[in-house]
Amino acid sequence: MSTQSDRARAYWRENLRIIFTYMVVWFVVSYGCGILFVDALDQIQFFGFPLGFWFAQQGAIYVFIGLIWAYVFSMNRLDEKYDVHE
Amino acid sequence: MDQFYINLLFVGASFALYFGIAIWARAGSTKEFYVAGGGVHPVANGMATAADWMSAASFISMAGLIAAGGYANSTFLMGWTGGYVLLAMLLAPYLRKFGKFTVPDFIGDRFYSKPARLVAVACLIVASTTYVIGQMAGAGIAFSRFLEVDKDTGLIIASVVVFFYAVLGGMKGITYTQVAQYCVLIVAYTIPAIFISLELTGNPIPALGLFGDHTASGMPLLAKLDQVVQELGFAAYTADVPNKLNMVLFTLTLMIGTAGLPHVIIRFFTVPKVADARWSAGWALIFIALLYLTAPAVASMARMNLIDTVYPNGTDAPSIQIDERPEWMRTWEETQLITIEDKNNDGRIQFYNDKADMSDKGWEGNELTYNRDILVLANPEIAQLPGWVIGLIAAGGLAAALSTAAGLLLAISSAVSHDLIKNAINPDISEKGELMAARASMTVAIIIATYLGMNPPGFAAQVVALAFGIAAASIFPVLMMGIFSKRINNKGAVAGMLSGLVITLVYIFMYKGWFFIPGTANLPDNVDNWILGISPLSFGAIGAIINFIVAFVVSNATEEPPVEIQELVESVRYPKGAGAAQDH
Numbered sequence: 057m058s059t060q061s062d063r064a065r066a067y068w069r070e071n072l073r074i075i076f077t078y079m080v081v082w083f084v085v086s087y088g089c090g091i092l093f094v095d096a097l098d099q100i101q102f103f104g105f106p107l108g109f110w111f112a113q114q115g116a117i118y119v120f121i122g123l124i125w126a127y128v129f130s131m132n133r134l135d136e137k138y139d140v141h142e
Numbered sequence: 143m144d145q146f147y148i149n150l151l152f153v154g155a156s157f158a159l160y161f162g163i164a165i166w167a168r169a170g171s172t173k174e175f176y177v178a179g180g181g182v183h184p185v186a187n188g189m190a191t192a193a194d195w196m197s198a199a200s201f202i203s204m205a206g207l208i209a210a211g212g213y214a215n216s217t218f219l220m221g222w223t224g225g226y227v228l229l230a231m232l233l234a235p236y237l238r239k240f241g242k243f244t245v246p247d248f249i250g251d252r253f254y255s256k257p258a259r260l261v262a263v264a265c266l267i268v269a270s271t272t273y274v275i276g277q278m279a280g281a282g283i284a285f286s287r288f289l290e291v292d293k294d295t296g297l298i299i300a301s302v303v304v305f306f307y308a309v310l311g312g313m314k315g316i317t318y319t320q321v322a323q324y325c326v327l328i329v330a331y332t333i334p335a336i337f338i339s340l341e342l343t344g345n346p347i348p349a350l351g352l353f354g355d356h357t358a359s360g361m362p363l364l365a366k367l368d369q370v371v372q373e374l375g376f377a378a379y380t381a382d383v384p385n386k387l388n389m390v391l392f393t394l395t396l397m398i399g400t401a402g403l404p405h406v407i408i409r410f411f412t413v414p415k416v417a418d419a420r421w422s423a424g425w426a427l428i429f430i431a432l433l434y435l436t437a438p439a440v441a442s443m444a445r446m447n448l449i450d451t452v453y454p455n456g457t458d459a460p461s462i463q464i465d466e467r468p469e470w471m472r473t474w475e476e477t478q479l480i481t482i483e484d485k486n487n488d489g490r491i492q493f494y495n496d497k498a499d500m501s502d503k504g505w506e507g508n509e510l511t512y513n514r515d516i517l518v519l520a521n522p523e524i525a526q527l528p529g530w531v532i533g534l535i536a537a538g539g540l541a542a543a544l545s546t547a548a549g550l551l552l553a554i555s556s557a558v559s560h561d562l563i564k565n566a567i568n569p570d571i572s573e574k575g576e577l578m579a580a581r582a583s584m585t586v587a588i589i590i591a592t593y594l595g596m597n598p599p600g601f602a603a604q605v606v607a608l609a610f611g612i613a614a615a616s617i618f619p620v621l622m623m624g625i626f627s628k629r630i631n632n633k634g635a636v637a638g639m640l641s642g643l644v645i646t647l648v649y650i651f652m653y654k655g656w657f658f659i660p661g662t663a664n665l666p667d668n669v670d671n672w673i674l675g676i677s678p679l680s681f682g683a684i685g686a687i688i689n690f691i692v693a694f695v696v697s698n699a700t701e702e703p704p705v706e707i708q709e710l711v712e713s714v715r716y717p718k719g720a721g722a723a724q725d726h
Contacts, residue, residue, distance in 0.1 A: 068715050075231045082227050086220045086397075091389050094213075095382050105353040105364055109380045112216035113208075113438040114349060117223045117431050124230045124424045131235075131420060140718045142415045 067138040074130050078123050085111065085119040145529050149288040152533035153540060156326050157303055160319050160544075164307030167315045172573055175312030175580050176243040176556050182317055182412040188425025190320035191409045193327065193545035195222075195400075195426070196433055197273070198280025199605065201327060201542035206514030208441035212371075212379035216438075217389060221396025223427060223434050228401040228618075230423035234410040236625045236714040238419035243411065244553075245404040245617065246561040252624040254707055255632035256566065261639050263557050265616045266404045269609040270550045271594070273405075275602040277547035278595025281540055287477060287519065288536035294596050300544060301592040308548050309584050316548045317412060323541035328432055330538020334522045334531050335436045338443050341525060348439035356446070367442055370449050373457040375498025379442065385675040395682035399610030402618030405546075405553035416717035444517040447524050452493045452510065461490045470523035479513040551591065555583035600658040607650050607679050615642035615685025623693055628711045630693050631703045638693025646685030650678040 089097060089111040097108030135141035169175040182190070200222070208215045240248050245266060250259025278297055285296020307315040332348075339351035343363055356366040368378045383389050400406065409426075410419045451468060453461050464484060474480040482491060486506040493510040494500060519539065522531040559580040564571055571579065594602065601608060616639045623630045623638070630638075651657065653667040665671040667678065676684070702708075713719075 064712070064716060071715075078227070078231060082224065086224050086393065087390055090216060090220055091386055091393065098380065098382075103353065105362060106380055109213055109216075109364070110353060112213060113219055113352075114435060116220045117434055120223050120227050121424070121427050121431055123227050124420075124427055127231055128417075128420045128424050132417060135417065135717055140716045141417065142718060142720060 063138055064140075067134065067140060070134055071131070074127065074134070078127055081119065082123055086116045090116050145532060146290060148529045148533040149536045152530070152537040153289060156322075156537040156541060159322050160303060160307055163318045163322060164310050164315050167307075167311045167318050169310070169312040169314045169577070172243070172560075172577050172580065174314045175577055176411075176552075176560065177408070178312075178314040178317045178412040180412060181414055184413055184418040184421035185425050186317070186321050187409060187413050187418075187422040189324040189429055190317045190412075191406065191422060191426035192429035192433075193320040193324035193541070194409055194549035195406055195430060195546070196324075196327065196542055197546035198277050198284075198539065198543040200433065200437075201331060201539055202280060202284075202515050202518050205437045205440040205444060206517040208438055209445040209517055210514050212377070212442075213381060214383045214389070217393045217396065219434055219438060221393045222400055223430060224393070225397040225400025226423055226427040226430070228397060229406070229410075230420055230427075232622055233401055233407065233618075233625070234419045234423055235416045235717065237407060237621070238410050238413065239416050239714045239717060239720045240710075241411075241720055243408075244556050244560050245407050245621070246557055247565075248624065249620060249635070250561070250565065252707065252710060253620075253630075253632045253635040254704065255636060258620075258632060258636050258639070259561055259565065261636060261643075262617065262620075263561050265612050265639070265643065266557050267554055269403065269612045269617075270405060270554045271591070272601055272605055272608040273403075274547050274550040274554070274591045275594045275598055276605050277543045277550065278591050279598055279602065281543040281547070282595060283515075284519075284536060284539040284543065288532075288539075297592060297595050300540070300547075301588055301595075304544055304548050304551065305585070305588050308551055308588070309581050312580065312584070313408075313412060313552055316552055319548065320545045323545040324429060326541040327538040327545070328429070330534040330541070331433050331440075331518075332436055333534060334525065334527055335440050335443075337527050337531070338447070338521065338525045339439060342443050342446060348443070349435040352439040352442055358450075363442065363446070367446055370453075370457050371445070374449070374493065375495035375500065379445070385669070388672075388675050388677055388680050391676055391683045392680035395610055395614045395680050395686075396606075398618045398686055399612075399614035399682055402613035402616075402621065403609065404557070404613075404617065405549040407621075408553055408556070409549070414720075416720045440518065440521065444521055444524065447521075448512075448517075449493070451524065452491055461492055463490050465489070467491065468524075470520055473523070474512075474516055474520055479516045481511050483509050485509055547591070551584060551587045554587045555580060558583040558587070600655075600660065604650075604654065604658060607654065611646045611650060611679070611682040611685065612643060614682030615646040615689060616640075619686045619689040619693070623690065625711065625714060627697075628708045629702065630697045631700060633700050634693040634695075634697030637696040638689040638691075641692045642685040642689030645688055646681050649681045649684075653678045 094108030098106035100107040173179055204218055246259045246262035249262040281300035282293040282297035285291055286293040307319050335348040336346050339345055339348040343351035343354040344357050345351035345354045356363040359366050368380055372378055413419055413422055471480055491509050492505045494508055496508040563579045564576050620635050620639050652664045656662040669675055
């Protein structure tokens with residue numbers, strides 16, 4: 057029983073670590089690149105357009121999609137590893 | 143063929159499709175009525191979630207908002223998509239594992255508290271009702287503009303259609319209608335955008351055209367747009383905002399508000415497994431992004447097109463003569479959504495920001511005002527696209543309004559029949575009785591929403607403040623704490639929800655009037671009077687932080703939750719057994 061709940065705790069800890077990592081990316085891309093550092097990024101002309109503006113109106117959304125899908129695959133692997141999948 | 147009949151054909155065909163689905167997908171049990179039987183495929187649920195989420199505001203208003211605000215209104219784009227990252231990682235999988243029917247269900251059980259459940263029901267009803275009025279009004283406007291019926295008649299037709307599939311089919315009928323509505327709305331949104339992008343930039347993908355070159359001038363589109371709007375006295379399109387704190391808080395409020403809106407959360411209860419809830423979130427955001435990546439392109443191109451229409455030979459040359467104004471301007475003038483007034487009597491239209499002094503040009507004030515909502519609706523006409531594209535826009539706008547309205551009505555009626563009638567008033571009600579109560583609540587909700595759509599109360603215009611503020615400040619934090627902490631107890635949750643809610647509402651009422659009654663505001667609603675420049679619309683995030691702190695402090699000062707509650711929290715964290723859990 058204790059090994060069972062140790063495994064459950066380990067599963068939850070790994071889940072929390074994955075969530076934390078992805079939330080850092082989520083924050084940096086939307087609030088960092090899209091808002092706080094947008095001025096600095098707008099100085100960079102990326103294929104002729106201001107990079108900060110691109111992050112705010114396009115880039116952040118692409119990254120959000122990437123994050124959810126990365127989470128889906130990470131968790132599917134984790135569910136298998138700890139045998140909690142259905 | 144006359145434009146009226148084309149519109150009628152498109153709208154009629156889409157409605158026939160919704161009726162067909164309603165007859166096919168009838169609900170026979172409460173489980174089918176509340177969660178579509180729990181067997182919806184994740185891709186279908188992703189599409190349904192996208193339609194559920196993308197309202198008349200996303201379809202009609204958002205591009206107009208971005209066109210007017212440029213970079214500053216990127217908040218809506220990031221806020222209304224970034225919330226799905228939070229949903230996918232912090233809420234949806236665990237709430238699906240919990241496996242019940244409504245959002246107050248989880249709050250009531252996890253915090254073993256009837257008051258917590260009732261506060262959640264109240265928040266849900268206020269947020270969803272505010273939201274649904276806008277959808278009904280949007281459907282009425284689309285009807286009156288495209289099908290030449292009176293606004294109220296249009297609203298009643300829309301209500302009858304929703305009544306048919308929502309009362310018969312519950313979540314099951316709504317889900318499959320939303321899948322169809324998503325297809326209609328996304329086609330309707332992207333086709334005109336593709337044409338306009340081709341005309342302006344030569345690129346068939348609007349999201350790429352936005353960052354491409356403006357064919358007529360050879361300059362990058364955004365640089366050209368920045369140039370012409372500044373020549374007309376407006377702020378540059380890509381200009382930064384003066385107050386970053388407010389922009390961060392507003393974006394955060396929209397994100398956590400999105401994740402906390404009950405009508406979105408309950409969509410994730412309809413899939414068979416926990417892993418499917420995650421898949422659904424991934425699909426939902428892809429389907430949503432198809433519109434949200436296109437909207438900023440539509441915004442900048444529509445603004446460019448509008449300026450080009452008024453100044454066909456450039457902003458230095460004389461503007462268009464009033465007698466020669468295009469047909470679409472005249473059509474929209476009839477609805478008074480465009481007004482033209484020749485202030486300097488030169489027979490031409492001057493369109494500029496009249497806070498800038500242009501008297502040296504002989505201009506005596508801006509002469510063209512337009513309602514921002516018409517940019518998307520008039521886009522096909524501005525770009526001179528064929529009549530069937532206009533018919534498509536009419537069907538798409540209605541699909542966006544109706545799909546969201548149905549989802550909201552289900553959230554409201556299930557909270558009434560399941561949380562109030564079944565759990566609080568009459569726990570002994572039979573399965574059949576509860577199903578009947580659910581259908582009756584849905585009927586009443588539709589009648590009230592229709593009435594409020596015809597006679598919108600003052601708070602109807604405050605969707606962003608009320609719906610997102612409440613969801614962000616009270617619902618999202620308590621759901622998250624219920625999953626990620628075993629220590630938060632009943633007292634902490636209720637204290638947290640109430641303090642987040644009350645502080646947010648007080649801040650909103652201070653600037654917008656108490657209960658939105660005109661003349662009762664304590665302070666003028668502008669940036670000079672906002673505390674630290676924080677707009678009342680951005681305050682939900684602060685309310686959420688207060689909710690977290692109060693819940694934490696109160697819980698730690700009082701007793702631990704009982705063992706069975708701690709076990710419940712354990713169980714929602716592990717996916718195994720979600721399929722069985724729903725058969726309660």
